[in-house]
Amino acid sequence: GCDNRFEKEFMFLKMRPLDRARNYLVEYALGKGFDWILSIDHDNAPNQNPLDLCLLEKDIVFCPTPIIKDGDIRMNVQCQGEPKGLHEVDLAGTGCYVISRKALLEIPKPHFAFSQDDKGILRGFIGEDVTFCTKAKEAGFKLYMHTDYYCSHHHEVDLLDLLKNRRIFTPGS
Numbered sequence: 001g002c003d004n005r006f007e008k009e010f011m012f013l014k015m016r017p018l019d020r021a022r023n024y025l026v027e028y029a030l031g032k033g034f035d036w037i038l039s040i041d042h043d044n045a046p047n048q049n050p051l052d053l054c055l056l057e058k059d060i061v062f063c064p065t066p067i068i069k070d071g072d073i074r075m076n077v078q079c080q081g082e083p084k085g086l087h088e089v090d091l092a093g094t095g096c097y098v099i100s101r102k103a104l105l106e107i108p109k110p111h112f113a114f115s116q117d118d119k120g121i122l123r124g125f126i127g128e129d130v131t132f133c134t135k136a137k138e139a140g141f142k143l144y145m146h147t148d149y150y151c152s153h154h155h156e157v158d159l160l161d162l163l164k165n166r167r168i169f170t171p172g173s
Contacts, residue, residue: 019112023113026104026111039098050149059099060142062092062143062144065093065096085146092133103136
């Protein structure tokens with residue numbers, strides 16, 4: 001059902017590049033006077049209601065989400081140990097998160113940016129999420145994730161390749 005604890009406004013952005021879309025959302029929310037942003041990427045599906053995270057009295061909370069990195073599937077967070085529940089992290093991806101108005105006002109703009117050199121060329125692939133986490137920490141904010149709020153992360157796959165690898169169907173047989 002619908003969560004009546006908060007007034008909500010839904011926005012579906014198809015803007016590219018991604019850092020531009022995330023910054024647009026921030027500016028829109030600040031202009032409207034919103035207390036929180038909850039952002040969920042189109043390919044993420046939270047297993048719990050992430051609006052709960054707004055009630056934890058933390059300014060920035062991420063939902064852990066599996067990603068593919070260096071040919072391996074792992075969670076989109078960097079932290080010490082194997083955390084349970086609400087846990088401080090060093091870095092997290094922005095597939096699903098909540099950020100308070102306070103944090104948005106104090107973190108330098110642009111909040112999200114792909115890392116570029118002085119000629120505007122991308123440096124490796126340092127995503128907008130890394131830049132945001134770095135700026136947030138430099139502004140004095142702690143980053144959190146909550147392990148009870150995992151997200152599914154949906155990717156396209158080559159079904160023929162899956163079939164070949166499972167030997168359900170072999171072309172030419």
